[in-house]
Amino acid sequence: MVLPLLQDPPQFSRPSPPIQTLPYKPPKNPLNQQSFQENFRIICNFLLSLTRSGSLLKGQALHSHIVKSGIQIIPLVSHHLINLYSKLQRPFDSQFVFEEAPFKSSTTWSSMISTFAQNDLPILALSYFRAMLYNGFAPDEHILPSAVKACAIMSRHDVGMSMHCLAVKNAMNLDVYVGSSLVDMYAKCAELGYARKLFDEMPERNIVSWSGMIYGYAQMGEDNEALGLFKRALEGGLSLNDFTFSSVIRVCGNSTLLELGRQMHSLCVKMNCDSSSFVGSSLISLYSKCGVVENACQVFNEVVDKNLGMWNSMLIACAQHGHTKKVFELFGRMKSCGMKPNFITILCVLYACSHAGLVKEGNYYFGLMKEYGIEPGDQHYASMVDLLGRAGKLGEATKLIKEMPIQPTESVWGALLTGCRLHGNTELAAYAADRILELGSVSSGFNVLLSNAYAAVGRYEEAAKARKMLRDRGVKKETGLSWVEEGNRVHTFAAGERQHFKSKEIYEKLGELENEMELAGYVMDTSQVLRAVGNEEKSEAIRYHSERLAIAFALITFPPERPIRIMKNLRVCSDCHTAIKFMSKCTGRLIIVRDNKRFHHFSGGECSCGDYW
DNA sequence: CTAGGGTTAG
Numbered sequence: 001m002v003l004p005l006l007q008d009p010p011q012f013s014r015p016s017p018p019i020q021t022l023p024y025k026p027p028k029n030p031l032n033q034q035s036f037q038e039n040f041r042i043i044c045n046f047l048l049s050l051t052r053s054g055s056l057l058k059g060q061a062l063h064s065h066i067v068k069s070g071i072q073i074i075p076l077v078s079h080h081l082i083n084l085y086s087k088l089q090r091p092f093d094s095q096f097v098f099e100e101a102p103f104k105s106s107t108t109w110s111s112m113i114s115t116f117a118q119n120d121l122p123i124l125a126l127s128y129f130r131a132m133l134y135n136g137f138a139p140d141e142h143i144l145p146s147a148v149k150a151c152a153i154m155s156r157h158d159v160g161m162s163m164h165c166l167a168v169k170n171a172m173n174l175d176v177y178v179g180s181s182l183v184d185m186y187a188k189c190a191e192l193g194y195a196r197k198l199f200d201e202m203p204e205r206n207i208v209s210w211s212g213m214i215y216g217y218a219q220m221g222e223d224n225e226a227l228g229l230f231k232r233a234l235e236g237g238l239s240l241n242d243f244t245f246s247s248v249i250r251v252c253g254n255s256t257l258l259e260l261g262r263q264m265h266s267l268c269v270k271m272n273c274d275s276s277s278f279v280g281s282s283l284i285s286l287y288s289k290c291g292v293v294e295n296a297c298q299v300f301n302e303v304v305d306k307n308l309g310m311w312n313s314m315l316i317a318c319a320q321h322g323h324t325k326k327v328f329e330l331f332g333r334m335k336s337c338g339m340k341p342n343f344i345t346i347l348c349v350l351y352a353c354s355h356a357g358l359v360k361e362g363n364y365y366f367g368l369m370k371e372y373g374i375e376p377g378d379q380h381y382a383s384m385v386d387l388l389g390r391a392g393k394l395g396e397a398t399k400l401i402k403e404m405p406i407q408p409t410e411s412v413w414g415a416l417l418t419g420c421r422l423h424g425n426t427e428l429a430a431y432a433a434d435r436i437l438e439l440g441s442v443s444s445g446f447n448v449l450l451s452n453a454y455a456a457v458g459r460y461e462e463a464a465k466a467r468k469m470l471r472d473r474g475v476k477k478e479t480g481l482s483w484v485e486e487g488n489r490v491h492t493f494a495a496g497e498r499q500h501f502k503s504k505e506i507y508e509k510l511g512e513l514e515n516e517m518e519l520a521g522y523v524m525d526t527s528q529v530l531r532a533v534g535n536e537e538k539s540e541a542i543r544y545h546s547e548r549l550a551i552a553f554a555l556i557t558f559p560p561e562r563p564i565r566i567m568k569n570l571r572v573c574s575d576c577h578t579a580i581k582f583m584s585k586c587t588g589r590l591i592i593v594r595d596n597k598r599f600h601h602f603s604g605g606e607c608s609c610g611d612y613w
Numbered sequence: 614c615t616a617g618g619g620t621t622a623g
Contacts, residue, residue, distance in 0.1 A: 285620080
C-alpha cells in the first residue's frame, strides 16, 4: 500500500551531529564482544536507570565507550541508547545510534519512530515508518501509535486515516493503544465525528481514550459534550488523572463556570492531581477568567513544580486584573528561576503594559525578545501598536509598522485604527482602513471599525460598502449580554429586558440606587449613545444596560459580604463605568466586571483600571 | 524491553 506521505523515500544521509567525546577512561576490565554479549542485560538496566535520572553525560560516556571498543551493538542496547537520547531531547543523537546499529529489530525501528514523534519531527517519523515497511517489518501495535501521533502533530487526518486503514487491515484497530492514538489524532484534526465513531466502537477504553475525546470536545468549544463525557467517565469509576482534569477545567474556564470549576478543583485535590502544573495552569486561568485572582495566586503558590505554562497563565491573570507591577515582578522571578520566556510570555507582558499605558516598559520588553531569541510575530507588533496608539503616540506606532520585517496583518492595522479613533486622527484612521482593505478579506469584527473610519473623513460610499459587507455575510451585531452566577445557575440579562423572575425587584432596586448615586454626585452622561433618539429615550437605554440589571440582581440576592462578579460580552460603556464606581461607593460592595477585554475591580468609588481602558 | 492525552494568549 502506498502511504500519501509528504516526502520522497527516506534518505539516510541527514548529517548526524557527532557524539561529544568525553574524557575517556579505559575501564579496568576492557569490554569485548564476549563480555558484552554476556553482560548486555546489566548494560541495559544501567542505560535504563540513566534514562530515568536524565544523566546525559554518563550515557554519552557509556555510548562512546561501546563505540570505541569496536563492539557490534545488539538491537536491545541500541534501543535503550535511542531512548536515552530521545528523553534528553536529542533526537539526532538517537538517529546516529540507529544508523550505526548493524542489526535492527522491530523494537529498534519502534523506538526510532517514537523518538521522532516525541521530539516534534513528524515528517522524519513518517519517513522512517515507511522505510521500516520497505525493509520488510510489519507494523505492530507498538509502532502504529507513534506514526499516528506524527499525523496528529501535522494535523493531517488524511494521512492519519491511512494509518487507520492499516490498523484495520492488520487487525490492530481493536487495540486500546492504537484506538486511543487514533481518537486523539482525529480530535486534534477537528474531525470530532470520526473520533467519536471510533471511540464508541472501541471494545476497550481506558482513561487515555476518554481524555482524548474530552479534549476534542473542549477544543471545539462543545462544552456540554465535554462535561457530559467527563461525568460519564467519573461515574464509570475510571481513575481520572491530571490529563483529564486539565481539559475539563479549561471548559469551566471558557464558560466562566466558577462554581463547577471549584468542584473540579476539589476533585483534583481528592484524586491527587492538584500538584500537576498542567492542571495548575488551567486552574489559574479558570479563577482569573472568573474574576477570582486571589485563588489564582493561591494555586500558583501551591504548585511546587512550575512549568512555563504555569508562569504564563499567572502573568496573564495579573495582566487581566490590572496588577501590572506584579506582572513585572513575576517576569523577574521567572528569570531567577531559570525559566526561559516564550512568545506567549512576551505577549502577556505587552498586554499588561498596553492596559496600563506604560510605553517605556513596553518598548523595553519588546526589545528584550531579541535577547531571548524570540522572533517577534504579528501579534507582538499588534500589541505594540495598540500600546503606542492608545497612549496617543500614533506617529511612533506608524513608524513601527513601516519598519516591520514581516507583512503587517489585519490585527496590526486594526490596532492602529483603534488608536486613531481614541485620539481623533481621522486621516490616519482612513489610511489604516485602506491598508486593511488591501489585504483582501476583512474579518467580520473589522467592518464596523472600517465603516466608521471612512464616514469620519466623508468617504461615505466606502463607509456604506464596508457596512454592506457585514450585511452580506449575515453578521448581526452581537447583543450585549451580562451574566452572573448564583446558586446552581447562570442568570443572563440583556439591556432593558424584563424576562427575569425577579425583574420587578431588580428595577426597584435600580431606581432606589440611582437616587443614592445622584446624592453622591453621579450625573448621567448620554453622549455615548449613538442612536438618534430623544434625550428621554437615551437615558432610558443607558439606565437599564445589561450590567446594571445583573448588578442589581446580585445586590438583592447575594449576602452582603460576597463580591459581585459580572461577566459581559461587550465593552462597558463609559457611563456605566462611572455609574458602577458610584454603586460600589454607595453600597460598600466589591463589584468585579469582566468585559470583552479585561477586568474592572470597583471598590469604594474607584476602579482598578484607573479609567484607562 | 517497546506505545497513546494535557496547560498558558486572542
